[in-house]
């Protein structure tokens with residue numbers, strides 16, 4: 001297993017005080033604290049090469065878990081092994097095998113340098129042998145279309161170019177595990193698509209394991225066959241996307257176009273949309289085979305398709321369910 005997490009818990013101790021000057025003065029002498037249980041008792045495993053979506057509402061505990069896996073935080077309790085290592089020991093050889101990327105992380109620490117100089121600096125920092133460096137850079141340049149900007153100064157790049165270079169810079173030592181925390185946050189549609197395509201190709205080409213948090217369902221839908229849903233610091237679901245749909249969205253959609261005059265398709269399901277002879281029906285999963293068979297036998301059907309509800313709808317249902325339970 002690339003990642004093993006067992007009974008992991010993380011409690012933050014945060015200072016609290018009442019509002020007002022008196023309370024502020026009192027807090028100087030006697031501080032009071034409150035425990036925030038960000039993550040409690042979570043367990044999961046990820047096999048090498050898997051791309052897993054780590055989802056949940058704001059404050060569910062995703063970033064905290066990622067930070068523990070990346071060795072930034074020491075958990076309160078639990079057992080974690082990533083590539084056989086204990087992350088928070090932060091051994092050099094461990095840190096060279098992983099990357100934690102938060103947000104889109106555009107290149108820019110040294111704006112006077114050229115992009116290639118920045119890569120060279122990273123090469124020294126991560127002690128990457130020359131042949132491997134050249135190979136990795138060539139691969140990343142091809143995937144992220146960097147050839148034309150390698151010789152340019154970082155300060156003169158557009159945001160999109162800095163973002164592509166920043167991503168390549170974070171991966172030039174070819175990490176085996178990527179912890180990606182909202183990698184497309186704040187990006188426009190086409191920039192987000194570049195990142196998504198890149199993540200898929202990087203993982204397919206290098207066999208990297210990816211754990212991805214994102215509130216963008218487009219990211220999750222296109223990249224993650226497996227989803228782990230955290231809620232209030234605990235795991236609420238771990239499985240395939242279709243299993244999540246079946247659990248939280250018990251209906252499918254039937255899209256049908258008929259050529260008959262005024263047929264009454266409302267008897268087969270909830271009518272979500274009707275545009276002339278085109279109907280969109282919501283039908284319970286178990287009833288879909290019988291409903292489609294009846295529609296096909298009774299009407300002149302020009303077109304019929306059965307669709308899964310969108311992931312956005314499924315997640316919305318899941319969050320509503322979790323909020324009320």
Ligand SMILES: Nc1ncnc2c1ncn2[C@@H]1O[C@H](COP(=O)(O)OP(=O)(O)OP(=O)(O)O)[C@@H](O)[C@H]1O
Pocket residue numbers: 012013014036037038056057058059060061062063064065
């Ligand atoms: N450094 C910290 N000190 C105290 N509490 C914290 C700290 N970091 C996070 N928390 C709390 O821990 C809980 C989980 O936070 P976390 O950032 O892991 O959530 P998240 O799922 O990543 O949320 P989001 O989707 O909003 O980024 C929240 O209640 C948060 O307020």
